[in-house]
């Protein structure tokens with residue numbers, strides 16, 4: 568099921584939690600809503616679910632305007648952190664609940680509910696645990712029951728709010744892989760909220776980066792990491808440093824001096840962004856340079872923290888990757904140039 572979100576605004580007491588948000592989600596896509604706390608991710612998910620309604624704008628499911636339809640009418644499956652499993656029900660009862668409470672003719676017969684529950688148990692790899700109660704399961708198993716419960720109603724869309732939020736790092740990773748496989752097998756249109764960028768970049772077909780109630784950028788992991796479209800996305804996704812610069816005659820100048828990097832477009836003030844891994848150490852006068860204030864090992868890399876002098880003000884702090892097996896001395900001077908970078912007009 569394709570979902571189109573058109574110019575959505577959502578106000579709470581005149582505070583705009585979402586402001587002019589538009590997004591097209593293709594049928595079968597796995598989409599991550601990623602952004603800092605308060606950026607509007609959960610609000611957007613709740614509007615798609617029908618748990619809340621927009622102040623302005625529309626939400627289409629396929630060709631149908633679903634903006635003011637109820638949760639039941641929308642037939643979405645959702646797993647919200649605070650919608651815990653029913654503690655007094657077994658795993659099987661939890662999964663079958665959504666079907667059992669259906670009214671009249673839409674309620675399948677008991678035998679059909681049993682068949683579907685056992686199919687779902689198999690799908691989430693929990694066969695044999697149907698008679699357990701939620702408190703007899705691990706966190707990861709509970710999360711999978713919650714997903715099976717959401718899937719039981721054969722939803723047109725699956726919505727997940729921080730689905731792995733409360734789990735430890737190892738279980739999160741396992742469930743991540745599992746969700747990707749599950750999604751590929753079932754082909755449901757799925758939207759999940761996370762503030763874990765690794766999770767978003769690894770799992771999603773496309774990542775929607777949000778900030779302050781707006782969409783900053785929508786794209787694949789490669790798009791948002793390699794081609795960030797705004798200073799916010801460059802800073803928010805991955806590690807980066809930035810410095811105020813001037814563009815003049817095809818050169819990038821920092822504090823009036825060329826840094827040996829050619830820029831093809833633009834003139835005037837700007838902000839130079841680069842990632843720690845996108846630099847090379849050089850032995851040249853026209854480069855960025857500063858003193859090493861710290862050097863730390865980070866998994867398979869080594870990161871040097873450098874203070875770049877700032878004409879009487881506090882130094883600019885940047886971080887760059889240095890060769891792993893040649894640690895640099897604290898207090899030494901390093902010269903470097905960015906090899907991949909982006910200038911945003913300042």
Ligand code: ATP
Pocket residue numbers: 579580584602603604605606607608609610611762
């Ligand atoms: P988090 O990662 O912390 O869950 P989020 O990106 O999901 O954050 P939302 O929960 O969508 O953010 O909230 C967006 C903004 O709307 C916040 O400033 C929040 O305080 C506000 N907000 C959300 N729900 C309500 C509400 N029911 N009443 C008033 N303000 C609300």
